[in-house]
Amino acid sequence: MSQNFKILVADESQEIIDILEFIFQKEGYEVKGCRSGKDLVKVAKSFLPDLIITEVKLDEFDGLRACKLIREVPALENCVVMFLSSLDDQQTELSAFETGANDYVIKPIKPRLLVCRVNAFLKRNKNNFSVKSEKDNKITINDLTIDVENFVVLKKNKTIILSKKEFELLCCLSQNPNRTFRRKELIEQIWGSEVSEISKTLEVHISRIREKIGDDYIDTVKKIGYKFHLS
Numbered sequence: 001m002s003q004n005f006k007i008l009v010a011d012e013s014q015e016i017i018d019i020l021e022f023i024f025q026k027e028g029y030e031v032k033g034c035r036s037g038k039d040l041v042k043v044a045k046s047f048l049p050d051l052i053i054t055e056v057k058l059d060e061f062d063g064l065r066a067c068k069l070i071r072e073v074p075a076l077e078n079c080v081v082m083f084l085s086s087l088d089d090q091q092t093e094l095s096a097f098e099t100g101a102n103d104y105v106i107k108p109i110k111p112r113l114l115v116c117r118v119n120a121f122l123k124r125n126k127n128n129f130s131v132k133s134e135k136d137n138k139i140t141i142n143d144l145t146i147d148v149e150n151f152v153v154l155k156k157n158k159t160i161i162l163s164k165k166e167f168e169l170l171c172c173l174s175q176n177p178n179r180t181f182r183r184k185e186l187i188e189q190i191w192g193s194e195v196s197e198i199s200k201t202l203e204v205h206i207s208r209i210r211e212k213i214g215d216d217y218i219d220t221v222k223k224i225g226y227k228f229h230l231s
Contacts, residue, residue, distance in 0.1 A: 005122050006030045008049035010040040010066070011084075012057050020053060023111050024118070037061035041069045044076060050122055051080040056087050056096065064092075064099050071100035080121045080178065084109065097180040097224055121178065139174050144213060146174055153213070160212050165190055166205055173218060173228040180227040 007029045009020040017033035024031045034043050036059035044052060052070070054063040063083060070076050082103040083096045093104045102121065105114070139146040145154040151167055153160040162170065168190050173181065184197050195201045206226060210218060219229040 005050040006047060008044055008047055008052045009033045010054040010058055010063065011035065012055060012059055023115065027115060035059050037063060037066035040066040044070050045073060048075055049079055051082065051118060053082050053084050056083060056085045056092060064095055067096065067101055068099040094224060098182050100179055102178045141174060144217065146171060155213055162209065162212060166209050169205055170209055173226065177228045180221045180224055182225045186225060
């Protein structure tokens with residue numbers, strides 16, 4: 001299911017880059033590779049990939065820093081970032097999600113399984129997520145429409161009433177589909193210093209949003225936070 005999708009791979013090993021390029025070119029994807037964090041950011045800005053597969057350990061600076069810089073580029077807002085790493089420790093995995101990763105996979109992984117994971121992410125973005133023009137300023141996901149400018153949420157053309165904070169939280173998550181947000185990150189973005197990290201305010205607001213729009217959209221990522229799920 002290439003659909004003219006573009007994949008950028010980054011690893012400190014040229015051999016692994018060559019293997020990944022071969023695997024995904026065989027699937028019909030347009031693929032580029034690089035070995036340093038600096039090149040990863042530079043190539044991503046010009047190549048504008050739909051999905052990035054990167055190791056944490058890279059030359060010059062690591063994949064975590066590269067991911068953080070990539071997430072600051074508006075044109076790459078909806079790019080899927082998948083870490084394929086030899087580092088099997090919880091802190092590194094948490095750091096990856098904190099910088100904006102969509103997935104974290106431990107090496108080695110069977111090529112067919114990796115292809116299936118990539119296909120699943122790209123299919124979700126292709127079939128289920130569409131952002132209308134900036135002029136319209138609306139997010140449409142399946143039967144859910146979020147009018148950012150007018151503070152209106154519609155589900156099956158029926159108006160859903162959300163509080164201001166619920167609306168802001170929904171917008172934050174839905175504008176970054178499949179990205180896992182840490183609890184602390186969401187609290188800082190929506191409430192700032194008004195709410196402490198140990199407060200149950202975030203969980204309460206997530207629960208209320210689920211009650212109003214359904215349970216199919218917001219996933220709980222255990223011990224980390226939440227993400228807007230496209231199925």
